[in-house]
Amino acid sequence: TQNLISRFKSHNSLGKKGFTTRYRPWFVIWIEFYKTKAEAVSREKFLKSGKGREWMQKHIYDY
Known part of the structure; x- marks a missing residue:
């Protein structure tokens, strides 16, 4: 993603259903550029x- 903060916001609070909602909260453990x-x-x-x-x-x- 080009915007990690907005991506995690959508995974952790915006989505109401789907794969990512079942495994909340998501957090960063590794970043590569x-x-x-x-x-x-x-x-x-x-x-x-x-x-x-x-x-x-x-x-x-x-x-």
Whole structure:
């Protein structure tokens, strides 16, 4: 997203139904910045893959 604050506001308080409402509150545990949308989409696809989930278990879930 280009506006993290508004994205979280919509997930945590604006939505009345849907996937994100069941897992409230949402909070930030990791942020990465990219120069292009293509780089960000590529990284997101990796993180949603098996190897990406392994990376997250090793680097992020320890916090």
